[in-house]
Amino acid sequence: MITQFKSGLVPVAALAVITFLYFPLIIIVLYSFNADSVSAFPIQSYSLGWYSVMLQNDSLLAAVKNSITVAIVATTLALIVGLPAAYAMHKYDFLGKKTLERIVLMPITLPGIVTGVAMLSFFPLVGVRLSLTAVTIGHITFLSAIMITQLLARFKQLDPFLEQAGYDLGARPLRVFFVVIIPNVKTAIIGAVLLCLVLSMDEIPVTFFLIARENTLPIEIYGMMRRGITPEVNAISTLVFTVSAIAILLSIRLTEQNQKIPK
Amino acid sequence: MKEVFVKYRLVLPLSLWLLIFLVLPYVFILTQSFLASDNFGQVIYDFNIDSYSKFFTNSLYYTTLLRTLFIAVVVATTCVFLSIPLAYFIAFRVKKYKTILYALIVLPFWMSYIVRAYAWKIILGQNGILNSFMMYVGITEEPLEFLLYSNFSVVICLVHIFTPFVAIPIYTAFEQIPKALVEASKDLGAGSWTTLWKVILPLGLPGIISGGTFALVLTMGDFLTPVLLGGPDTLFISNIVQNLFGTSNDKPMGSAVGILMLILILILLEYSGHMERKYASFKSKSY
Amino acid sequence: MGHILELKSVDKFYGTNHVVKNLNLNVFDGEFLTILGPSGCGKTTTLRMIGGFEIPSHGSIILNDKDITKLPPYKREVNTVFQNYALFPNMTVAQNIAFGLKQKKWDKSRIAKKVDEVLEMVRMEIFKQRKPMELSGGQQQRVAIARAVANDPKILLLDEPLGALDLKLRKEMQSELKTLHNDLKKTFVYVTHDQEEALTMSDRIAVMNAGVVEQISSSEELYYQPKTKFIADFIGEANVIKAKVTTKDKVSIGGQSLELKMDNVISGNEVDLFIRPEHIILNTSSGKIQGKVQEIIFVGTVRKYKIGIDGGITIVATETTLKPSLYTPDQLVYMDWDSDKVSVF
Numbered sequence: 001m002i003t004q005f006k007s008g009l010v011p012v013a014a015l016a017v018i019t020f021l022y023f024p025l026i027i028i029v030l031y032s033f034n035a036d037s038v039s040a041f042p043i044q045s046y047s048l049g050w051y052s053v054m055l056q057n058d059s060l061l062a063a064v065k066n067s068i069t070v071a072i073v074a075t076t077l078a079l080i081v082g083l084p085a086a087y088a089m090h091k092y093d094f095l096g097k098k099t100l101e102r103i104v105l106m107p108i109t110l111p112g113i114v115t116g117v118a119m120l121s122f123f124p125l126v127g128v129r130l131s132l133t134a135v136t137i138g139h140i141t142f143l144s145a146i147m148i149t150q151l152l153a154r155f156k157q158l159d160p161f162l163e164q165a166g167y168d169l170g171a172r173p174l175r176v177f178f179v180v181i182i183p184n185v186k187t188a189i190i191g192a193v194l195l196c197l198v199l200s201m202d203e204i205p206v207t208f209f210l211i212a213r214e215n216t217l218p219i220e221i222y223g224m225m226r227r228g229i230t231p232e233v234n235a236i237s238t239l240v241f242t243v244s245a246i247a248i249l250l251s252i253r254l255t256e257q258n259q260k261i262p263k
Numbered sequence: 264m265k266e267v268f269v270k271y272r273l274v275l276p277l278s279l280w281l282l283i284f285l286v287l288p289y290v291f292i293l294t295q296s297f298l299a300s301d302n303f304g305q306v307i308y309d310f311n312i313d314s315y316s317k318f319f320t321n322s323l324y325y326t327t328l329l330r331t332l333f334i335a336v337v338v339a340t341t342c343v344f345l346s347i348p349l350a351y352f353i354a355f356r357v358k359k360y361k362t363i364l365y366a367l368i369v370l371p372f373w374m375s376y377i378v379r380a381y382a383w384k385i386i387l388g389q390n391g392i393l394n395s396f397m398m399y400v401g402i403t404e405e406p407l408e409f410l411l412y413s414n415f416s417v418v419i420c421l422v423h424i425f426t427p428f429v430a431i432p433i434y435t436a437f438e439q440i441p442k443a444l445v446e447a448s449k450d451l452g453a454g455s456w457t458t459l460w461k462v463i464l465p466l467g468l469p470g471i472i473s474g475g476t477f478a479l480v481l482t483m484g485d486f487l488t489p490v491l492l493g494g495p496d497t498l499f500i501s502n503i504v505q506n507l508f509g510t511s512n513d514k515p516m517g518s519a520v521g522i523l524m525l526i527l528i529l530i531l532l533e534y535s536g537h538m539e540r541k542y543a544s545f546k547s548k549s550y
Numbered sequence: 551m552g553h554i555l556e557l558k559s560v561d562k563f564y565g566t567n568h569v570v571k572n573l574n575l576n577v578f579d580g581e582f583l584t585i586l587g588p589s590g591c592g593k594t595t596t597l598r599m600i601g602g603f604e605i606p607s608h609g610s611i612i613l614n615d616k617d618i619t620k621l622p623p624y625k626r627e628v629n630t631v632f633q634n635y636a637l638f639p640n641m642t643v644a645q646n647i648a649f650g651l652k653q654k655k656w657d658k659s660r661i662a663k664k665v666d667e668v669l670e671m672v673r674m675e676i677f678k679q680r681k682p683m684e685l686s687g688g689q690q691q692r693v694a695i696a697r698a699v700a701n702d703p704k705i706l707l708l709d710e711p712l713g714a715l716d717l718k719l720r721k722e723m724q725s726e727l728k729t730l731h732n733d734l735k736k737t738f739v740y741v742t743h744d745q746e747e748a749l750t751m752s753d754r755i756a757v758m759n760a761g762v763v764e765q766i767s768s769s770e771e772l773y774y775q776p777k778t779k780f781i782a783d784f785i786g787e788a789n790v791i792k793a794k795v796t797t798k799d800k801v802s803i804g805g806q807s808l809e810l811k812m813d814n815v816i817s818g819n820e821v822d823l824f825i826r827p828e829h830i831i832l833n834t835s836s837g838k839i840q841g842k843v844q845e846i847i848f849v850g851t852v853r854k855y856k857i858g859i860d861g862g863i864t865i866v867a868t869e870t871t872l873k874p875s876l877y878t879p880d881q882l883v884y885m886d887w888d889s890d891k892v893s894v895f
Contacts, residue, residue: 010348010351010352010356011352011356013348013349013352014348014349014351014352014353014356017345017346017348017349017426017430018349018364018367018368020345020423020426021367021368021371021423021426021427022367022371023386024379024382024383024386024423025371025374025379025382027382027385027386027392028378028381028382028385031385031392038390039385039388039390039391039392040390040391040392040395041392041393041395041396041399042396042399080276081276081277081280082277084273084274084276084277085273085274085276085277085278087273088269088270088273088274089274091270092270094270094271094274096278100274100277100278100281103281103285103286104277104281106285106289107285109480109532110484110525110528110529111480111481111483111484111485111501111524111525111528112484113484113486113501113504113505113521114289114292114484114504114521114522114524114525115285115288115289117292117504117508117517117518117521118288118289118291118292118521119284119288120508121288121291121292121295121508121514121518122287122288122291122292123284123288125291126283126287137284138284140280140284141280141281141284141285144277144280144281148277159634159636161632161633161634161636162636162638162639164601164603164623164630164632164636165630165632165636165637165638166638166649167602167603167622167623167624168601168602168603168623168624168629168630168650168698169624169629169649169650169653169697169698169701170624170625170650170653170654170701171624171649171653172624173269175653179649180638183638183640183641184638184639184640186640195373198373199373202373202374202375202376202377204376204377204487205484205486205487208505209508218375218376218377221377221378221381222377222487222491225377225380225381225384225491226490226491233378233381234385237375237378237381237382240375240378241374241375241378244373244374244375245370245374248369248370248373248374249366249370252366252369
């Protein structure tokens with residue numbers, strides 16, 4: 001006699017895990033509209049009060065601005081450094097390629113805290129004082145790793161004959177890169193950029209050690225949390241969730257879309 | 264053709280950047296771990312291995328490392344147990360909404376770490392949502408105190424944060440198992456449990472190892488959750504590093520602890536990579 | 551007709567792997583030459599060396615008396631139709647075709663005229679503004695051909711271009727390619743592993759095996775006078791019969807003696823006789839050797855007889871199905887043939 005899973009068991013377990021993953025996020029969103037300052041069950045009345053409190057918190061707003069600046073600058077530079085390198089790593093074999101591949105993965109595989117304290121110790125020696133500049137440099141370093149892994153994955157899917165067809169029809173390498181390669185990995189580039197923006201906006205371990213007086217958003221939230229529970233964190237968090245969820249879903253979609261190229 | 268130069272020119276900016284801002288910092292803390300510091304926290308260029316010997320003789324250091332390792336194992340195991348039904352469900356039971364469900368586990372993967380820790384704080388707090396819910400429906404009379412600022416809250420938060428990291432590689436591994444093998448197993452008279460136990464789990468083992476290692480390594484490197492949600496005795500090895508570079512201001516000691524953490528993690532990664540290859544049944548894997 | 555392309559003692563190594571061995575090949579101006587061989591025989595590598603995607607390890611490639619051995623692909627006056635078409639997915643059909651002409655810095659109106667011209671040639675005018683993804687396999691194939699032809703290459707290189715199409719479409723495209731070749735009067739170098747495709751389309755076929763060209767000749771010559779055992783086996787259906795040389799000009803097949811003209815063979819040696827099934831004439835009274843009908847298989851236009859002789863040898867003979875079968879299983883029959891239809895290896 002064949003024993004089937006009780007038909008409901010697997011879906012119920014899976015659903016329970018998904019609920020566990022989303023429950024805290026839903027709580028944050030719900031309680032950002034709570035009129036009360038104590039986060040208790042049930043919510044007595046709803047209001048947008050915490051959003052207006054948030055908008056009057058100057059240091060929070062400054063932190064948002066800092067985070068956006070760092071994210072944009074770091075992502076741009078990570079793209080400038082990462083794109084040509086990813087292409088070369090995909091296309092060519094060169095001396096030290098294996099080493100480079102390993103080093104690129106270091107900021108992803110090794111714990112952020114060690115990277116953070118290493119940068120904290122070394123940056124002053126090359127004239128980078130603890131500041132948002134140091135934070136940006138730190139972010140460029142780990143974002144270029146993200147950028148390269150994302151782009152390499154896409155380059156690998158690219159039909160190698162497209163490039164050869166470009167040469168075959170008389171286009172030189174640089175032209176082939178801009179006219180054939182780039183347009184066909186365009187969505188992956190946008191996806192990787194969105195991902196980098198989100199990750200930079202959320203980064204803590206490295207930022208924590210490189211920051212001086214001006215905070216980024218997650219560090220500001222960290223500070224607010226240590227001081228106690230302030231429901232305006234719910235409000236800003238809800239906004240962060242919404243923006244990053246949109247960016248990530250867009251990023252997933254863009255990366256996926258590109259895989260449906262005819263073979 | 265000048266291709267030889269082209270390829271080096273393309274990787275040069277990245278290589279230089281990583282050398283200056285990543286490799287040299289690592290080399291530097293390795294060096295720093297062999298130096299000493301004076302009473303004012305200034306690093307003195309005096310080569311010694313005191314920091315390392317202190318680590319292995321002072322119980323604060325090595326017991327903290329062991330405790331961190333223990334909690335990391337608990338977190339990783341829990342993540343794996345939560346991920347298997349989830350991955351199984353998406354890989355084998357769902358057809359139509361596969362992409363949507365997959366996006367549902369990828370989404371929290373990238374979601375703000377700090378905000379999720381914050382969420383658990385308002386859920387588990389003494390006057391928090393869970394306690395007030397339980398009193399509201401009459402399960403308890405008094406708020407339960409052990410929920411927050413304890414190992415319990417640290418574990419639950421870390422499990423919540425790292426489960427997507429574990430579920431994704433397990434799902435990828437399950438998805439690579441040819442559906443025909445599962446059908447063959449059932450055709451040969453094996454029930455769903457036997458198929459799961461004898462076919463799916465062994466074939467998905469590399470993904471399980473890979474995912475478990477992620478959770479293990481990430482927990483070991485975490486220092487925020489213990490600070491935000493942990494109790495007075497919840498101290499991770501990372502918190503010691505953090506303190507040595509902060510209030511205690513003993514950078515050589517901090518560097519040594521960091522380097523030892525790094526070595527332990529590299530050994531774990533190497534070993535898990537070895538196990539993944541050993542149990543790999545299919546070629547071309549990347550999680 | 552003179553040579554347009556010459557490959558002189560070309561060798562290609564990948565590491566220690568010797569994939570093309572001392573290849574000498576002359577391509578006539580305007581011919582349809584097919585390089586035929588099983589996978590891994592070096593045919594695609596040869597084509598890629600002509601296209602400029604691989605550089606020979608030794609030897610030279612001469613196009614129109616000019617040494618192009620080390621010229622990059624974008625400086626060669628040859629164009630390739632790739633196996634999986636390699637159409638740029640980000641460009642429309644028209645943009646794909648215009649791509650090569652833009653590299654030549656043609657002006658817009660001239661490009662537009664040429665694009666229309668080649669699209670008309672492959673009957674794809676109405677798909678001009680489509681993206682490759684929106685086309686069927688056969689349509690993508692036509693665009694790929696049009697894109698290559700638009701550049702007016704000295705030689706058109708085709709790398710298994712029909713491999714991805716289904717059987718019916720492949721047959722259609724074969725005859726279209728042949729027509730295109732006649733209309734364009736260009737040199738085609740075509741690579742395939744499909745012998746039927748090679749036989750139907752080519753002026754000449756070069757058969758490659760393990761990095762070596764074993765024979766270059768017309769389809770008929772290849773079919774009826776194969777020079778090596780590999781070719782005899784590879785092209786079409788053939789009987790390869792083991793025989794023992796008894797005396798000069800005599801062999802024994804499963805105990806039956808047979809007269810056969812042979813050069814340079816020593817008594818006692820084993821040889822392989824090669825004969826096509828359709829060249830064997832069956833009758834009941836007399837013939838070169840005798841056997842017993844084992845099986846009769848109806849395959850449409852022909853009827854196939856499997857005839858067993860002593861020594862465990864089976865010979866296949868075919869007859870047209872226009873007449874009813876005169877033989878039944880287990881019947882003894884004689885097999886006869888014209889002596890010049892037999893090759894000996």
